[in-house]
Every structure is written in structure tokens, then in C-alpha cells.
Amino acid sequence: MAFLQLLRESPISARIGVAMILFNILASIFAPLVAPYGETEIVGDVWAPMSAANWLGTDQVGRDMLTRLLYGARNTIAIAFATTLLSFSVGIVFGFLAATLKGWVDQVLSRVVDIMMAFPTLVFALMVLSVVGTSIPTLILVIALLDSTRVYRLSRAVAMDIEVMEFVEAARLRGERIWWLMRHEILPNAMPPLVAEFGLRFCFVFLFIAALSFLGLGIQPPTADWGSMVRENAGAITFGIFVPLWPAAAIAFLTIGVNLVVDWFLHLASGLKDYE
Amino acid sequence: MSPLITLVLKRVGLGVLTLWVISVLIFVGVELLPGDLAEEILGQNATPETVAAFRRELKLDLPPHARYLAWLGGLTEGDLGNSLANGRPIAELIGWRFANTLFLAASTAVVAVPISIFLGILAALYRNSLFDRLISMATLSTISFPDFFVAYILIALLSVQLLLFPSVSNINPQMSLLEKLYAIVLPCLTLTLVVVAHMMRQTRAAIINILSSPFIEMAHLKGLRRARVVVRHAFPNALSPVINVVALNLAYLVAGVVIVEVVFAYPGMGQLLVDSVTKRDIPVVQASGLIFAATYVTLNLLADVFSIISNPRLRAPR
Numbered sequence: 001m002a003f004l005q006l007l008r009e010s011p012i013s014a015r016i017g018v019a020m021i022l023f024n025i026l027a028s029i030f031a032p033l034v035a036p037y038g039e040t041e042i043v044g045d046v047w048a049p050m051s052a053a054n055w056l057g058t059d060q061v062g063r064d065m066l067t068r069l070l071y072g073a074r075n076t077i078a079i080a081f082a083t084t085l086l087s088f089s090v091g092i093v094f095g096f097l098a099a100t101l102k103g104w105v106d107q108v109l110s111r112v113v114d115i116m117m118a119f120p121t122l123v124f125a126l127m128v129l130s131v132v133g134t135s136i137p138t139l140i141l142v143i144a145l146l147d148s149t150r151v152y153r154l155s156r157a158v159a160m161d162i163e164v165m166e167f168v169e170a171a172r173l174r175g176e177r178i179w180w181l182m183r184h185e186i187l188p189n190a191m192p193p194l195v196a197e198f199g200l201r202f203c204f205v206f207l208f209i210a211a212l213s214f215l216g217l218g219i220q221p222p223t224a225d226w227g228s229m230v231r232e233n234a235g236a237i238t239f240g241i242f243v244p245l246w247p248a249a250a251i252a253f254l255t256i257g258v259n260l261v262v263d264w265f266l267h268l269a270s271g272l273k274d275y276e
Numbered sequence: 277m278s279p280l281i282t283l284v285l286k287r288v289g290l291g292v293l294t295l296w297v298i299s300v301l302i303f304v305g306v307e308l309l310p311g312d313l314a315e316e317i318l319g320q321n322a323t324p325e326t327v328a329a330f331r332r333e334l335k336l337d338l339p340p341h342a343r344y345l346a347w348l349g350g351l352t353e354g355d356l357g358n359s360l361a362n363g364r365p366i367a368e369l370i371g372w373r374f375a376n377t378l379f380l381a382a383s384t385a386v387v388a389v390p391i392s393i394f395l396g397i398l399a400a401l402y403r404n405s406l407f408d409r410l411i412s413m414a415t416l417s418t419i420s421f422p423d424f425f426v427a428y429i430l431i432a433l434l435s436v437q438l439l440l441f442p443s444v445s446n447i448n449p450q451m452s453l454l455e456k457l458y459a460i461v462l463p464c465l466t467l468t469l470v471v472v473a474h475m476m477r478q479t480r481a482a483i484i485n486i487l488s489s490p491f492i493e494m495a496h497l498k499g500l501r502r503a504r505v506v507v508r509h510a511f512p513n514a515l516s517p518v519i520n521v522v523a524l525n526l527a528y529l530v531a532g533v534v535i536v537e538v539v540f541a542y543p544g545m546g547q548l549l550v551d552s553v554t555k556r557d558i559p560v561v562q563a564s565g566l567i568f569a570a571t572y573v574t575l576n577l578l579a580d581v582f583s584i585i586s587n588p589r590l591r592a593p594r
Contacts, residue, residue: 114294115294115297115298115301118294118298118569118572118573118576119298119569119572120527120528120530120531120568120569120572121531122531122534122535123531123534123549123565123568123569123572124565126534126549126550126553126561126565127302127305127553127561127562127565128305129553130552130553130556130558130561131305131558133556203420207422210422211422211423211424211535214422214424214535214538215534215535215538215550216550216554217550217553217554227422230422230424230425230428234428234539237428237431237432237436237443238431238435238436238443240432240436240437242432244428245425245428245429245432248421248422248424248425248428249425251421251422251425252417252420252421252422252425255420255421256416256417256420259416259419259420
């Protein structure tokens with residue numbers, strides 16, 4: 001309810017963003033109900049133009065584009081969301097540990113993260129996938145691990161600031177254990193920046209999976225997913241058929257929605273009032 | 277020794293150390309493979325002879341540390357081993373492609389860097405004006421688009437509709453510089469759009485950061501003219517963050533080329549890496565990954581060094 005209250009005072013851009021995200025979530029939850037055809041059902045010619053039967057035309061083997069987009073929303077968003085959650089759990093736990101324990105724990109973790117960040121993420125992911133092979137669980141694990149380095153940096157920095165406050169000191173003197181400190185003292189106070197970062201990381205992960213699928217190394221066919229849909233239909237563009245632009249536009253649509261909301265959150269969290 | 281040189285040397289040392297750790301990681305990564313690499317790659321039906329030959333080829337019969345030293349020794353002599361897919365020396369495969377990738381990245385940098393610095397400074401000077409908002413909107417939407425989306429829109433517009441540029445950038449060593457430049461117009465434009473968006477936003481933020489510092493306000497209050505404040509007071513201090521932004525984005529460019537190369541079938545390192553990953557040609561993946569990492573680390577190092585050298589506060593003795 002507090003969220004609705006906030007939303008009432010929010011700028012128009014944030015409301016549009018929320019609407020864009022809701023639209024995507026609804027589409028992915030109700031995909032089997034709204035989609036006119038089955039996920040892998042072949043319903044017409046290859047790259048048929050838009051018509052009453054296929055609102056957005058068909059893809060490279062004659063599957064309905066709208067249906068594929070709806071199912072694609074489901075797979076792409078669910079995988080990106082699971083990955084972001086995992087990367088946050090790992091990043092936050094290690095970040096908070098480093099900030100509360102300090103000393104060699106902090107040193108070791110931070111140097112490992114430095115080295116991982118000194119490497120282009122896409123190249124790192126490609127190399128790991130070449131060794132472990134591509135499947136949805138490995139994809140989620142690899143990307144979550146790579147992404148948790150960024151979360152680690154942020155949560156460590158935020159926790160460092162909170163850790164020196166009196167109430168943490170008081171809890172510590174009370175003899176609370178480290179997990180309790182992290183869970184009840186630091187986490188609630190670190191929420192605002194972490195929530196905003198969650199949106200940003202989600203966009204990044206989402207684009208990253210789309211890029212990997214586009215390279216043919218992410219989610220594998222015949223599962224519908226926006227990145228691989230662009231890849232599979234890419235050839236159409238040289239014939240002047242614009243079907244690959246639909247999934248690509250869907251990716252952009254969701255990313256813009258999340259970014260609009262994140263901008264508003266960052267603005268709220270920063271406490272700036274001077275800018276309307 | 278001056279503290280500046282010590283600082284720079286420290287960074288260089290750190291860069292070399294990072295590279296070394298990465299080389300170990302790349303090597304150990306393959307070691308950690310569950311099961312046997314040979315059987316994993318050749319499949320269950322491989323005869324014992326093929327498996328044995330494969331193991332010899334990858335030197336899997338040696339103990340790990342000896343293999344690592346042999347690999348590292350080969351690297352320093354420019355011998356990267358042979359590709360599993362076609363048996364050709366990897367150095368031969370990579371040499372030309374690496375030059376192509378650098379050519380694409382450099383052409384993009386020549387176009388993108390001046391544009392983004394110029395736009396970033398303008399947006400910072402006239403912040404919250406209509407111009408600034410338009411630019412923010414445009415860059416935000418470019419950032420939200422996946423690289424390949426930008427690439428396909430450009431192909432649809434400039435190649436399919438207007439027939440201006442080729443949609444496949446297949447270059448070869450026989451082409452003249454002009455022909456090559458014509459062939460890479462679209463990939464270069466795609467990368468420029470993506471990089472300008474990032475670079476411009478970061479430049480704007482860096483400049484605004486400087487303009488809001490107390491010494492700039494002081495200069496204004498002293499009654500100096502606006503131009504003098506910008507050129508004499510703000511610019512020298514903004515140089516360091518801007519150089520940092522440029523170098524970081526060039527590093528980003530090196531990895532960003534992967535997708536663009538695949539879209540435009542450009543014969544570069546990115547294309548090679550993706551192909552080798554698909555074929556699970558591990559030695560090529562190792563070698564090209566290491567080259568990407570080395571380029572990336574070097575550019576980040578240059579960013580650090582240049583921003584130390586150009587920062588008036590770090591240059592002055594404490």
C-alpha cells in the first residue's frame with residue numbers, strides 16, 4: 001500500500017514505466033491463455049505478413065509471431081529474474097560479510113572481485129560456457145556469478161557506511177551474532193540503493209541473456225526467447241521483412257520501462273528535491 | 277623517485293599481476309571440467325586411439341603445472357598452439373582478425389570520442405534545458421536497445437530501404453583503405469551510437485560534478501568571465517575524469533565488437549571467439565579470451581595512468 005501512495009506522487013515517466021513493466025508481467029503470466037496458438041505450433045507460411053489470423057505475421061518456420069513473443073516474455077523474463085535474484089543473494093551476503101568482518105575476509109573477497117571485474121563480462125561468459133556447455137541452469141549460474149561482483153561492490157560500500165553507526169555498535173555490544181547484524185541491522189537500512197540497483201542489474205542481465213541467445217549460446221530452440229528470435233529471423237531483414245524487429249523492440253520496451261522506474265527510485269533514494 | 281612515478285609503476289604492476297591471474301584462471305577453468313575433456317568433446321563413440329591422439333595434442337598427458345608452463349612459454353614466443361577444428365596454427369587465425377577488430381574499434385573511436393565529449397560538455401553547460409533533455413532521452417533509449425537491435429534498424433534503413441551501404445562487412449586484405457572504410461560504415465555507426473550514448477552521459481556527469489565544486493563557485497564569485505572559468509578552472513580538472521571515461525569506453529568497445537561483428541559477419545576476433553565457443557574449440561577460445569583480456573586490461577591501465585598524469589591534484593606533491 002505504501003507503494004501505491006508513492007506512486008500517486010510519482011512523476012508521469014515513472015507511471016509509464018510501471019505500466020510498461022506490469023504489461024510485460026501480465027503478458028508472461030497469462031501467455032498460455034492469451035496466446036492464439038501453441039508455443040511451437042506451425043500455423044502458416046514462412047514470414048507471412050501481418051494478417052487477421054497472425055497479427056504480427058509469422059517467423060522463419062511459420063510459427064505465429066505474437067504467440068512466440070508472449071511465450072518469449074515468459075521465458076526471457078523468468079530466467080533474467082531468477083538470475084538477478086541469485087546474483088543479489090550471493091553479492092549481498094559476501095558484500096555484507098566483507099563489510100562486517102573486515103580484515104583478511106574483506107581483502108580476499110575484494111581482490112577476487114577486482115580480478116573478475118578486470119575481464120570483459122561477455123568474453124568471460126563465452127569462455128565459461130564453452131567449457132561447461134549451454135543449458136538454462138548453467139546460464140543462470142554463470143551470469144549470476146559474474147553479475148554478483150557488481151552487487152558485491154555496491155553492498156560492501158553501503159554496508160561500510162551503515163556498519164559504523166551507533167545502532168550497529170549497540171547490537172554488537174549486546175552480543176548479537178554476525179548473521180543477525182546483517183539481517184536485522186544492515187539489510188533494512190541498505191534497501192533503497194539495493195532496490196534501485198536491482199532494477200539496473202535486471203536490465204543488464206536481461207540484455208546480456210538476450211545477447212548470448214542472439215549469439216546462439218543462450219537459451220536454445222525451440223524455446224521461445226526474444227534474443228534467439230531476433231537471431232533466427234535476422235535473415236528476413238535483407239528481404240525487406242521486418243519481423244526480427246518485433247522481439248528486439250520487445251526487449252527495448254521492457255528495458256526502457258525498468259529504466260524509467262529506476263530513475264525515479266534513484267531520485268527518491270538520493271533525496272534530491274530540486275528537480276521536478 | 278617522484279610519488280607520481282611510484283603511483284604509475286604500482287598500477288602497471290597491478291595490471292601485469294591481473295593478467296597473470298587471468299591466464300591461470302583461463303588455464304585452470306579448462307582443468308576443472310567435469311570428466312575428461314577429450315571424451316567430453318569427442319563424444320562417447322570416439323575410439324581409444326582418437327582420444328589418445330587428442331590428449332597428446334592438448335598435452336593432457338602431462339601434469340597440470342608442466343602444461344601451464346608449456347602453454348605460457350608458447351604464448352611468450354607467439355606460439356598459441358593449433359586449432360582443434362582445422363589444425364591450423366592459432367596465431368595465424370588470430371593475427372589478421374585481431375588487426376581487423378582493432379581497425380573497427382579505432383575507426384569507431386575516431387568518430388565517437390569527439391562527438392560524445394562535445395555533446396557531453398554542451399549538455400553539462402546547458403543542463404536541464406530543452407537541449408539537455410532531448411539528448412538525455414535519446415541516449416537513454418539507445419542504452420536500452422540491445423546492440424543488435426540498433427544494428428538491424430540501421431540495416432533496415434540504410435542498407436535495405438536506401439541501398440546506401442552493404443549489410444555484410446566482409447573485408448579482405450586485398451581491399452584498399454577506402455573500400456575497407458566503406459565496408460565498415462554500418463558496424464562503425466552501430467558501435468558509435470551505442471558508445472556515444474554511454475560516453476556522453478558519463479562526460480556530462482563528470483563535468484557537472486566539477487562545475488558544482490566550491491572552487492568553481494569561487495571563480496564565479498570573483499567575477500571572472502564564464503569562458504575563463506570554463507577554460508582555466510573547470511577544464512584542467514575535468515580532463516582526468518573525461519580521459520577516464522574515454523578509455524573505459526574504448527575498453528567497452530573491445531568487448532562490444534563481439535555482437536556487432538556477428539551481425540555484420542565481420543572477420544574479427546569476436547566472430548572467431550563466438551565460432552570457437554560454438555565448436556568448443558578450446559585452445560582457440562583460450563587464446564582469444566586471453567587476447568581480449570590483455571587488451572581490456574591494457575586499456576583500463578592506460579585510463580588509470582592518464583588520469584593520474586592529468587589530475588592536477590595527484591600531480592602536485594602533498
